[in-house]
Amino acid sequence: MMGKVDEFYVAVGEAVTVALATAADGVVSMRVVSPVLYDGGILFFTAADSRKYRQLAANPVCCVSVGPFFAEATAEFLHGCMLPENGVLRDAYCAKFPDAFAEGVAFGGRGSEFVLLHPTRLSGWAFPDDVPTAEGIPTVPFDIAIES
Numbered sequence: 001m002m003g004k005v006d007e008f009y010v011a012v013g014e015a016v017t018v019a020l021a022t023a024a025d026g027v028v029s030m031r032v033v034s035p036v037l038y039d040g041g042i043l044f045f046t047a048a049d050s051r052k053y054r055q056l057a058a059n060p061v062c063c064v065s066v067g068p069f070f071a072e073a074t075a076e077f078l079h080g081c082m083l084p085e086n087g088v089l090r091d092a093y094c095a096k097f098p099d100a101f102a103e104g105v106a107f108g109g110r111g112s113e114f115v116l117l118h119p120t121r122l123s124g125w126a127f128p129d130d131v132p133t134a135e136g137i138p139t140v141p142f143d144i145a146i147e148s
Contacts (some may be wrong), residue, residue, distance in 0.1 A: 004069075004122060004124070004126070004142055004144055005122055005144060005146055007069070008066070008069045008071060008119075008122055009037060011066045011067045011069060012035050012037060012042055012064075012066050013037045015035055015066050015067075016034060017032035017033065017034055017035070018032065018033060018035045018042070018064050018065060018066040019031070019032055019064070019065040019066070020032070020033045020044075020052060020062060020063070020064055020117075021062060021063040021064075021065070022051075022052050022055035022056055022059070022062045023055060023059055023061075023062075024054070024055040024058035024059045025058065027055070029051055029052070029055065031052060033046065033052075034096075034097055034100075035064075035066075036092055036093050036095075036096050036097070038089065038092050038093075038116060039116070040118070041073075041076070041116045041117055041118045041119070042064060042073070042116070042117040042119065043078075043089060043092065043093060043114060043115070043116050043117075044114075044115055044117075045081050045093070045100075045109040045112040045113060045114050045115065046112055046113060046115060047111065047112050047113070048112075048113050053113065053115070056075040056077075056115065057077070060074050060075040060076075061073075061074055061075075062074075062075060062117065064117060064119070068124045068125055068126070068138060069122060069123075069124045070122070070123050070124055071119040071120075071121065071122045071123075071146070072119070072120050072121040072122075072123075073117040073118055073119045073120060074117070074118050074120060075115050075116070075117055075118075076115070076116045076117075076118060077113065077114075077115055078113070078114035078115065078116055079113060079114065080112075080113055080114075081093075081101060081109040081110065081111075081112045081113065081114055082101070082109075082110055082111075086114060089114050090109075093109070119146045120145070120146055121143070121144065121145055121146060122142070122143075122144045122146055123141070123142060123143045123144070124138075124141075124142060125138035125139065125140065125141055125142070126138050126140045126141075126142055127139070127140065128140055
């Protein structure tokens with residue numbers, strides 16, 4: 001039987017988007033990013049002048065949400081997507097999103113920066129004994145530290 005942390009990573013691996021919440025200078029914002037599992041973390045790219053990038057640079061602590069899961073994470077900046085040393089990251093990203101770095105693609109990553117999120121804590125709600133109830137409402141909270 002899979003544990004909650006494993007279920008979270010499966011959900012991220014299958015998701016086309018996850019919600020990312022960031023905060024800095026008293027302002028909180030949320031948006032979706034396209035996640036790729038990489039080296040125990042969640043890889044995405046964004047423009048260096050985007051609000052999410054600026055907020056993560058000021059405060060690398062963030063939250064990722066997918067399905068019934070909320071994961072606190074810390075951002076690591078891996079620099080330009082097209083740098084030669086980031087070829088492995090591009091390959092990992094393209095395995096899930098093949099045209100991510102093609103020229104002319106809307107929201108393409110050619111001028112963007114890679115960010116790797118390192119989840120540190122997972123929380124959410126579950127069904128008793130992981131069996132859905134007739135009401136369909138999970139009632140058991142969970143809060144789990146994620147080991148790196």
